[in-house]
Amino acid sequence: MVTIEVQPRPRGDRVRNVVRQLWPVPVVVAVALVAQQLLLMSRYDVGGHAAEHLGGASAPFMAAAVVALLLWTTPQVRLDAGVFAALAAWFGACVAVMLGNLRVVDDLIAAGYAHTPTSSIPDVADHSLANSSIWYAVVAALAVVAMFRWRRQIGNRATIGAVVATVIVPPWIIPGAGVIVLAIIRCVARVSSEGRSVPAPGQHRVGRGRR
Numbered sequence: 001m002v003t004i005e006v007q008p009r010p011r012g013d014r015v016r017n018v019v020r021q022l023w024p025v026p027v028v029v030a031v032a033l034v035a036q037q038l039l040l041m042s043r044y045d046v047g048g049h050a051a052e053h054l055g056g057a058s059a060p061f062m063a064a065a066v067v068a069l070l071l072w073t074t075p076q077v078r079l080d081a082g083v084f085a086a087l088a089a090w091f092g093a094c095v096a097v098m099l100g101n102l103r104v105v106d107d108l109i110a111a112g113y114a115h116t117p118t119s120s121i122p123d124v125a126d127h128s129l130a131n132s133s134i135w136y137a138v139v140a141a142l143a144v145v146a147m148f149r150w151r152r153q154i155g156n157r158a159t160i161g162a163v164v165a166t167v168i169v170p171p172w173i174i175p176g177a178g179v180i181v182l183a184i185i186r187c188v189a190r191v192s193s194e195g196r197s198v199p200a201p202g203q204h205r206v207g208r209g210r211r
Contacts, residue, residue: 021191024072032065040098047115050108053130057101059137059175063094066183073186074153083151086143090176093137097175100129134171141166141176148182158185 036058044054067087070077077083107125108114145162148154154162162185166178174180 018191022187025069025187028065028068028072032061036061044105044109045114046105046109048113049116049118049121050105050114052118053101053104053108056130056172057098057105059094059097059101060091062174063091063176063179066179067091069183070179070186073183073190074148077148077151077153080147080151083144083147086140086147090137090140090144090179093133093140094175096129096133097137100127100131100133104130134175137175138166138171141179144176144179145182154182154185158182161185 040057040061041054044050046054067090070087104125104127108116108121111124113121113124142163145154145159145166149156149159158181162178162181164178165181166176169177
């Protein structure tokens with residue numbers, strides 16, 4: 001029998017452990033935001049309805065950060081063809097969201113409505129791809145959640161939470177919000193597993209005993 005005597009970990013040690021484990025998260029998010037600003041936002045000077053669609057065009061930058069974090073926190077699925085296919089489908093749908101929204105932005109600029117509010121915009125832009133691609137992203141996001149559950153990387157409650165977020169959060173705001181929830185869950189799991197595997201200062205282990 002193994003007996004383990006655990007002393008509470010000091011708060012400072014817990015904070016340092018979280019920082020040590022999750023430092024890539026702000027780095028990945030910052031890189032995505034900088035890339036979004038340099039490659040997308042700085043190219044357009046728009047307002048009103050066009051600005052709303054320009055914001056929607058940022059979807060693949062968000063998706064790239066989330067996919068990177070999922071693969072980082074879950075090394076077991078990096079070579080899993082099913083998980084990779086689901087993540088690729090979601091990212092591809094987010095790219096389609098970007099292309100659809102940029103088509104609307106370009107149409108509005110060409111028609112002279114670059115800064116016109118939504119309430120005053122006539123039907124001069126092609127919204128077909130922008131409107132349909134967000135639903136492709138929702139379906140792909142549900143597939144990602146299903147694959148992570150199938151591979152037993154998340155439990156039932158996490159699965160339900162991710163599915164509910166995907167369905168409830170409007171896809172024109174976040175196309176497939178459940179994948180973001182999934183990334184948060186995996187980051188928390190990474191910290192928790194590390195906390196269990198590394199004894200804290202003052203933690204005392206007693207070796208195997210025999211009956």
